[in-house]
Amino acid sequence: xxxxxxxxxxxxxxxxxxxxxxxxxxxxxxxxxxxxxxxxxxxxxxxxxxxxxxxxxxxxxxxxxxxxxxxxxxxxxxxxxxxxxxxxxxxxxxxxxxxxxxxxxxxxxxxxxxxxxxxxxxxxxxxxxxxxxxxxxxxxxxxxxxxxxxxxxxxxxxxxxxxxxxxxxxxxxxxxxxxxxxxxxxxxxxxxxxxxxxxxxxxxxxxxxxxxxxxxxxxxxxxxxxxxxxxxxxxxxxxxxxxxxxxxxxxxxxxxxxxxxxxxxxxxxxxxxxxxxxxxxxxxxxxxxxxxxxxxxxxxxxxxxxxxxxxxxxxxxxxxxxxxxxxxxxxxxxx
Amino acid sequence: xxxxxxxxxxxxxxxxxxxxxxxxxxxxxxxxxxxxxxxxxxxxxxxxxxxxxxxxxxxxxxxxxxxxxxxxxxxxxxxxxxxxxxxxxxxxxxxxxxxxxxxxxxxxxxxxxxxxxxxxxxxxxxxxxxxxxxxxxxxxxxxxxxxxxxxxxxxxxxxxxxxxxxxxxxxxxxxxxxxxxxxxxxxxxxxxxxxxxxxxxxxxxxxxxxxxxxxxxxxxxxxxxxxxxxxxxxxxxxxxxxxxxxxxxxxxxxxxxxxxxxxxxxxxxxxxxxxxxxxxxxxxxxxxxxxxxxxxxxxxxxxxxxxxxxxxxxxxxxxxxxxxxxxxxxxxxxx
DNA sequence: TTGTAAGCGTTATCAC
DNA sequence: GTGATAACGCTTACAA
Numbered sequence: 001x002x003x004x005x006x007x008x009x010x011x012x013x014x015x016x017x018x019x020x021x022x023x024x025x026x027x028x029x030x031x032x033x034x035x036x037x038x039x040x041x042x043x044x045x046x047x048x049x050x051x052x053x054x055x056x057x058x059x060x061x062x063x064x065x066x067x068x069x070x071x072x073x074x075x076x077x078x079x080x081x082x083x084x085x086x087x088x089x090x091x092x093x094x095x096x097x098x099x100x101x102x103x104x105x106x107x108x109x110x111x112x113x114x115x116x117x118x119x120x121x122x123x124x125x126x127x128x129x130x131x132x133x134x135x136x137x138x139x140x141x142x143x144x145x146x147x148x149x150x151x152x153x154x155x156x157x158x159x160x161x162x163x164x165x166x167x168x169x170x171x172x173x174x175x176x177x178x179x180x181x182x183x184x185x186x187x188x189x190x191x192x193x194x195x196x197x198x199x200x201x202x203x204x205x206x207x208x209x210x211x212x213x214x215x216x217x218x219x220x221x222x223x224x225x226x227x228x229x230x231x232x233x234x235x236x237x238x239x240x241x242x243x244x245x246x247x248x249x250x251x252x253x254x255x256x257x258x259x260x261x262x263x264x265x266x267x268x269x270x271x272x273x274x275x276x277x278x279x280x281x282x283x284x285x286x287x288x289x290x291x292x293x294x295x296x297x298x299x300x301x302x303x304x305x306x307x308x309x310x311x312x313x314x315x316x317x318x319x320x321x322x323x324x325x326x327x328x329x330x331x332x333x334x335x
Numbered sequence: 336x337x338x339x340x341x342x343x344x345x346x347x348x349x350x351x352x353x354x355x356x357x358x359x360x361x362x363x364x365x366x367x368x369x370x371x372x373x374x375x376x377x378x379x380x381x382x383x384x385x386x387x388x389x390x391x392x393x394x395x396x397x398x399x400x401x402x403x404x405x406x407x408x409x410x411x412x413x414x415x416x417x418x419x420x421x422x423x424x425x426x427x428x429x430x431x432x433x434x435x436x437x438x439x440x441x442x443x444x445x446x447x448x449x450x451x452x453x454x455x456x457x458x459x460x461x462x463x464x465x466x467x468x469x470x471x472x473x474x475x476x477x478x479x480x481x482x483x484x485x486x487x488x489x490x491x492x493x494x495x496x497x498x499x500x501x502x503x504x505x506x507x508x509x510x511x512x513x514x515x516x517x518x519x520x521x522x523x524x525x526x527x528x529x530x531x532x533x534x535x536x537x538x539x540x541x542x543x544x545x546x547x548x549x550x551x552x553x554x555x556x557x558x559x560x561x562x563x564x565x566x567x568x569x570x571x572x573x574x575x576x577x578x579x580x581x582x583x584x585x586x587x588x589x590x591x592x593x594x595x596x597x598x599x600x601x602x603x604x605x606x607x608x609x610x611x612x613x614x615x616x617x618x619x620x621x622x623x624x625x626x627x628x629x630x631x632x633x634x635x636x637x638x639x640x641x642x643x644x645x646x647x648x649x650x651x652x653x654x655x656x657x658x659x660x661x662x663x664x665x666x667x668x669x670x
Numbered sequence: 671t672t673g674t675a676a677g678c679g680t681t682a683t684c685a686c
Numbered sequence: 687g688t689g690a691t692a693a694c695g696c697t698t699a700c701a702a
């Protein structure tokens with residue numbers, strides 16, 4: 001085994017085993033006809049010298065990097081981490097490696113991310129990032145980088161999309177709520193810069209209320225547990241009732257905890273619904289009624305679609321995940 | 336702007352602007368002397384043709400990929416996701432991109448991961464993975480891949496390490512517990528294949544008990560919330576008291592919830608300590624006393640160390656993060 | 671079956 | 687200041 005030396009090249013292997021590099025290349029790639037004998041000989045010296053091909057050179061020569069670029073805002077959210085897991089699982093299975101590109105909340109950062117993705121010469125990209133709009137996606141794809149976009153219905157020659165459908169289940173949840181005896185007024189928690197998905201939720205929330213002629217509230221809240229918790233501790237000094245629709249589990253938990261700690265009962269006085277549920281909806285107490293989409297599945301599906309796109313045999317360029325509602329203890333239910 | 340065509344190369348740019356590729360290269364890299372005039376001309380055609388250099392070719396020519404390999408078991412744990420975030424943050428700041436390599440729980444998978452890392456030709460690697468032992472790390476590093484290892488005290492020419500120190504705070508926590516009036520017997524939750532960190536915890540746990548001559552229990556448990564929850568629901572039918580030391584928040588929460596749902600009081604009847612605390616320790620109720628290390632900081636520090644290692648000016652090759660104990664409501668405390 | 675040589679898109683070392 | 691030209695480590699026709 002080598003030791004901190006420069007890497008052995010295919011040429012050195014060729015020399016050591018007394019063949020040309022073409023032959024070594026054939027052995028590596030199990031291509032072309034090579035005598036069993038020379039193959040063995042080459043393989044032996046490869047092992048002996050600890051030779052590993054340079055993926056870089058291979059990529060340059062074949063115009064395939066076996067790298068997939070993943071563009072996300074951050075891995076800090078549980079649901080994104082879950083998606084990341086699904087993606088890496090399939091990537092590994094199919095022999096790709098994931099290159100991570102994270103964006104911040106500024107336009108210039110987003111542009112520089114696009115630039116990096118293009119330069120990095122990935123074979124394809126998966127984008128789950130509100131910072132990038134359709135034009136950006138087309139830019140990336142125009143550099144022959146087939147792309148799967150999550151949560152943004154963009155489709156074109158080399159772009160497929162995976163979207164979420166929360167509308168009908170959210171609408172039904174709202175309607176069901178108002179069938180209760182003396183239903184609480186619903187409050188939607190608006191987060192500044194909360195992204196496309198939250199905006200979508202809010203739209204459905206508002207439209208449903210308008211449709212049935214019910215009044216509702218929208219209140220602003222920060223996107224952190226601690227902040228929301230203290231805000232609602234304050235809030236519950238003057239309010240003692242309400243049905244709160246929150247984006248994520250931890251936000252929902254903040255409200256629930258604030259209510260409980262203010263001496264209110266969940267769900268009798270305060271009901272809470274989490275829109276993007278994770279396993280934590282089931283861990284906190286009371287458990288939180290939440291809408292769920294299996295994000296690991298989303299990741300897997302996206303990766304499969306991307307691979308099909310690379311092979312030019314993706315037939316259906318859109319895929320929609322339907323959310324499901326899991327009723328738990330933070331809401332009242334119809335008898 | 337181009338459109339799904341093959342990528343423009345430096346050569347085409349050179350031709351279009353009537354200079355040689357050497358000049359274009361100089362412009363791109365802002366190196367060497369180029370007339371203001373020709374520079375402008377070249378830059379214009381670059382913009383016009385939408386030229387982006389190929390990172391692959393650059394990497395091959397310069398022998399620098401600006402890629403860092405990150406080896407982790409999975410991104411599914413909150414604390415790993417946090418670390419990942421710290422790493423990507425610094426990586427972005429310093430112009431590196433992260434390539435993700437995940438391992439499974441088999442030896443052969445681990446070996447293939449090592450292979451992939453070497454082939455992928457990253458400039459450096461960060462390893463946070465119990466599946467890889469010292470020999471594996473040395474293998475990777477021997478292919479001139481400087482490496483930072485997290486949670487494994489390995490150091491050599493091109494290997495630095497970031498470790499965690501939970502011992503003293505765990506020991507103190509245990510000792511303090513036994514200073515209470517009528518202290519509960521402590522139970523350590525052993526997870527099969529729980530990894531190096533958990534083994535370390537267990538060792539400290541046992542040694543501390545031996546030292547002070549106290550008896551203790553070790554019981555096996557699965558590494559999932561659901562499983563642990565149902566196991567402990569069963570357990571609490573015949574046990575009604577105990578101080579449980581769990582690896583992660585969700586495991587601790589499972590015990591706590593099982594206790595509560597069995598009619599036991601936390602912390603009066605059942606106390607719970609989480610060894611690797613995350614923000615969720617503060618969200619569940621009762622809040623969980625936990626040991627904390629800021630994993631985002633760990634990620635950042637590791638990345639900084641790796642960059643220094645690459646530049647050959649890393650002076651201190653080890654860094655130790657001290658855990659801190661945050662006492663919350665799941666344990667009794669000394670008056 | 672095996673070797674020769676061109677090419678992948680850059681950088682870098684020379685001359686000019 | 688600028689342009690040839692040789693690397694970088696590999697794949698892949700095309701010859702032999």
